[in-house]
Amino acid sequence: DSGVTQTPKHLITATGQRVTLRCSPRSGDLSVYWYQQSLDQGLQFLIQYYNGEERAKGNILERFSAQQFPDLHSELNLSSLELGDSALYFCASSVGGRLTDTQYFGPGTRLTVL
């Protein structure tokens, strides 16, 4: 158990809908990262927040947005969902915001778009 929690574990929704995924980092960690893992693309880095502010951006679509709240939990919002958005979404956390910091991954949220 990494200490990172994600909810929900599974989510099934329809195309065009909007969903919110939630992540609570390990106690004491200030950075949160979001990743998407689909069968054909592998893991892709989406975005990083450090202490409430956006720190780095990867291949995140404009339909997706994220934020980190004062209590350091984070939410990833996915809107206008398409079939291709079906994937495992992982959240990770680290103590600091440096690229060399070890990241601890949560168990993931499996999103299915029908």
Place this chain on the structure above:
Amino acid sequence: KNQVEQSPQSLIILEGKNCTLQCNYTVSPFSNLRWYKQDTGRGPVSLTIMTFSENTKSNGRYTATLDADTKQSSLHITASQLSDSASYICVVSARSQGNLIFGKGTKLSVKP
């Protein structure tokens, strides 16, 4: 274009044997390289992380090497166990870009 290529795509070995997984990258400017182990349906777990100046790092039976000149890394697993069956993912960070580039992983199966 920043890319990370891993080989082989999949590998089957017998319990107790050693194996080596490869990672080649074209990421620039290089910041660091990590190896993760990912069990099916679970989040990745960090095995090693190496910066430009490090060329070997061990974590138990896992030893990673880095050659920054040829932009190659390898992960050597010694005396494999059934629990080593997983995907092994190589990830390279680009300095000052704040981006992480993932390889597609090598799926390792250890058979009794």
